[in-house]
Amino acid sequence: MLFDGKAPTGLAGLTAIPLVDVGGSLCGILAVENPTRGEGGCSMLRSVSYSFSMLCQNLCGYITVIAKGEIDALTGLFNRNRFEHDLPGLSGAYADSLACVYIDTNGLRETNNTHGHHAGDKLLRDTAGEIQRWFKGAYSYRIGGDEFVLFIPDMPREAVLHLCKSLESSLISKDIYISVGMHWSDRAIDIDSLMKTAENRMYASKREYYDKLKISDGQRQPLG
Template sequence: MFPGLAVPGIKNIIAIPVKEMDGRICALLAVFNTTKRHLDIALLKSVEFSFGMFFHNFSTYSTIREQGEKDVLTGLYNRNRYEADIPGLGRGFWKSLICIYMDADGLHELNNARGHEAGDRMLKSVAEQLKSRFGTKYSYRVGGDEFVVFVPEQEEKSVLRLCGEMAELLEKEGYHISYGAEYRKDVSSMGDMIKSAEKKMYKMKREYYEQGPHDRRKRPGRY
């Protein structure tokens, strides 16, 4: 009971803790303005277990759902979450939106030459650079070596500068990225915006593979 509780309209409260399966307190179950103290305590205790099971099941569901939306290797959202978010992103909540489409160049070759652990380190490095500049809310790994980031209400020049900084730092680690950014004030079609960013990314990727030791023009699988 809390007879001194100074809340308008509430004369007293009876509350009991609701415990998770492991014994942790996850909630409080309470009744207000009761005149039958013992009866109400018995009633609360009778439903305590059911509420505890509800919170346990909800927590388990949330964990499973999060695992289904996260890329295990990088910690970014995966393609499932990406496809689920796209309709909401295009509803015009922001004054502008930028889509960044990014590719980790040479992943296939790195995997073949030094093993998949080396390729994983490359993907993790790219993901960490993305997180540090654009956060995780709208950052996705959508394929083996492809990433997409949506940046609301930022200047295009600022976003391109951040991408350039990323590229320089990753270059020092021996990695190369190609990227394209598409800026829209009025997003009439998310699909068109994403395709435009992807097209710019592939242009940079072709230029990368057509120079020096990366030249693929005489090899199978040229872009």
């Protein structure tokens, strides 16, 4: 129980002890309100503190295991495991419309080969950071090495397009280039079809990006 400055009504006394884990680190506080004389106070709390410490430790461990199973460690977005788990239910995750945004980070392979994997990791983290910044409330997943998929429920098509352009512009300012494909529907939605259309549009955008490099550099860059 937390309170600021003033004791809650009816609180006449409070006995509390720290809870420490097996490594000796503080993991919580165990307290009893209004202990009566003869209850033992701290002695009683100490007698059950180990059990509560183990409970806290097991709970933290459980949360960590769940997070590792669903969260991409590099970017903080949902991972492919969570994507495949969520996919069947996404058809019911909207009231009026659903948009799928498919994103590929251009040049990841070249960055890894030229500057090392630490630079490639930063490229992906920066991309994911901007995705989280612009697409708050979206279902956002990193589904592959350089690929991200977003599902945005109940947002007008023009608003989704605006966010896609804002994302691209913000990343270009960081010298990061992405290919984006988006498909929006307000009809009976087949998730696989929605995602496939967005993916095809992303690849069309990617071809256009590398065609421009071919014109400017005189040679085709390898797809990455």
